[in-house]
Structures are given as C-alpha cells and as structure tokens.
Amino acid sequence: AGVKRSADSSYTGANTYKCSPTHEHSNAHSHFATHYVNYTIPAPNRYINNLNQDNFTLAGICSEINQPVNFSGALTDSTPCSPSKTFTKSLGFRGLPEGNLTLTANHTEADGTPVPPDNLILFMDTNKPTLSITTPAEGSMSLNGSGAMNITYAGACSEINETVSIAANGGTPSATVFCQANSTWMAELDFTTSTNGTLTITASHQDRAGNDAI
DSSP states (O other): OOOEEESSEEEEEOOOOOOBOOOOOOOOSOTTSSSOEEEEESOTTOEEOTTTTTSEEEEEEESSTTSEEEEEESSOEEEEOOTTSEEEEEEOOTTSOSEEEEEEEEEEOTTSOEEEEEEEEEEEOOOOOOBOOOBSOTTOOOOOGGGGSSEEEEEEBSSTTSEEEEEOGGGOSEEEEEOOTTSEEEEEEOOTTOOSSOEEEEEEEBOTTOOBOO
C-alpha cells in the first residue's frame, strides 16, 4: 500500500501501526485481599488495533487456584487461575465495533461465592490512516549538483499532529515531520551525498492506535 513516483527517483508511500485500550479497574478490593481477581496486562492507554486485534493478550492475578476466570462484556471466554494465582489469555476482537469496549473478569471461590469482578475498558481502532506524496510530481526532476540540495517533498496525511517519516534507499537521507492542522505535510531532503541511480523514497504515517497508513 502506498504512493509511488519516479523520475531520477521513485517515491513510495508506506504505512505504520498502533491501537489502544484504556485501563480502568472497578475492583474495590486490594490485590492483597483474600479473594480477588485483577487485570495487570494490558498497561493503561493501549489500543486494540489492526495488528493486534486477532491476538490481544490479557493477564492478571486471581485468588482461587483452578477456578476459572470468566470474561464477559465485549466478548465471552474463560481461562483457569493457575497454581501461581495468575491468569493469562489471548483473545480475538476482530469484527467487534470500533470505540470503547468493556471486558469484565469474573471469578468465584470453590463454594461458588463470587469474587468482586474487575473491569477493563479498551478502545478499539482498526481504521487505517491515509498518506500520499503529491510533490514532486512523478518524472518531474533529476537530482544533480546543487539541484540535489533541499529537495521538497509534500503530500496529504490524515492524522493531525502525528508524525510522517520519509527516507530514501537505506534510510539516508531522511526526515520526520508532523501532519499539520490542514492535513498536509512537508519535508526537505538533501541528496548531495547520495550515489547515482534511481532512488526510492518511502513515507510512513501512523495513527495514535498504531495502525499503518495506506
């Protein structure tokens, strides 16, 4: 996915990735209470994104060895409380609605007495941002001598205040700039030390959730 241009150069727009849940505990009991279940993973402010939506790991602590930790809310599943009084489970969220998702961890004592549950609020964002290179136009220039200095590259981007990274073959030269409030970006590259031949320019852009641009 991306953008290609060529002259004495060809330019390719690429993508990058992100996704994030917000971590919120509703369990009033301390981790050191006699009977408990609490999430410890994921860390706060992570997203469920296009990359991790099929294999998103949850983990935590639980008090009742061999009793199940049952998940409810956004989806339903379960995993046993291990002898070390911990639990871990990889879940798939593909197909669930974008936005806030709540996943509740439920746990019971051996006699069926419920342990206070713990809630995890996740934010699902699997929509890919967009990125383009519009300047220079394809086939519009050759790079030589002083004409290889401070070459301007520009285009459109969807994620305002997120970075756009641009680089030539092998990563040199390169630059990182921000997507501006008008959804555009601009960077300058200096090719005076580049070797002769066709160059490939790659631009990448991510949203806050970690999804790569297309």
